[in-house]
Amino acid sequence: MTADLSVYLVTDSGAAARAGHDIVEVVRAAAAGVTAVQIREKDATARGFLDTVRRVSAALPREVAVIVNDRVDVFLAARASGARVDGVHVGQSDLPPAAVRALIGPDAVLGLSASTPEQLAAAAASGVVDYVGIGALHTTATKRDAPPALGHAAFARLVAISALPAVAIGGVTAADLPVLRRSGAAGAAVVSAICAADDPGRAARELRAAWDAA
Template sequence: MGPVKKIDISKYLVVGPENTKGRPVATIIKDAVNAGFTCIQIRSKVASAKELIGLTRHAAEAIEEAGKSQEVALLVNDRLDIVLAARKQGIKVDGIHVGQTDIPVNVCREYLGEDSIVGLSARADELFEYIKTEDVSQLDYFGVGPLRETQTKPDCGLGKDGKVITRSLADIAKISEISSIPVVVGGGVKLADIPSLAQTGVDGFFVVSAVTEADNPKQEATNLVKAWNSYKSRKRQLTKQLTPPN
């Protein structure tokens, strides 16, 4: 079975064993996918290579069990070696997500092929410049954040001076406007943020703890999906009403 043809980053979950309050990563993923999440990223700074391959296998199985292997993309954060090793074992992994200080995008593309997905988190202090000046032809989407400081990833948005640069809604709207590729926003995102985030024009939101550390992950995932879909549905209806007939 080939990779997902076109990535849908509208409802994007990032998860690793350090984020689940001791619950199985695969169970959280299964709940999120069944609730309507469209993209899953495995990210862990504590798991061994063997554990990461196992997590990737369990994630792929959870997506397959939900019947969504051709709709929901499975990505691995940072670790090109894990993607390659998992694929060697017959695990369906659709691609990788890297930062500017990780393995270069062109190297990821060379090893993973044109059919794979490559996403990038640009450095917070260089984001506007990067989006305007860099060649994004090798990328499928940008990850942008944080919306606010988050304990899940304390170094998210760190500038050169060591201070966290958070992103205002105006910043996010500008990024969405100038980017030639899809943009997904996260970093401390909660249910109450979804309507205002959706209004910025970005292509999606990503969350970690809002789902992975929730008392009821499936319910929280469902609430987030409904909130995003509800806004987008209203916008489509409004656009239809405002479009003059031929």
């Protein structure tokens, strides 16, 4: 399966709650502008994560891809329950991509976080990864183990050598999107720009407009 990753929301229930929002309502509003949603629940129980995946999936139109962060078991359980889930995104310390692909099947989207030339080369050589998430673009507080900030110039150099479509992540705002698109990025992943926004729907539309205008 291929997915449009151009405006890619990664959820943060904590940031949404601090802004006075329920994460499912954030996602429903953001559907006005985003093309994919990755459900990331680092502190949730497996059952709680599964419940969030099912509710988020039900809130999104079919054209918005639903990606599960890290937890292949939650992806499989959601799919077995009848929820629409399109793929999994894993990090360098999670299950190896080949093992993930064997579990999720050939048609699901598989993304992998990468931040070095060596990691990009390994992702491409695996033959099973569909896209890479390169970051952190800027310093970010939404991911405790985020690598050091790359900045636009270093991101562009990594995109240029990546054999796979690349999505930027890490402190990304609407102002970054034109630069990222011109550098060859397949998309931009945002967390706080939508989850912590006063009006998540408007924020998503502004991101969409910024990408489309680049």
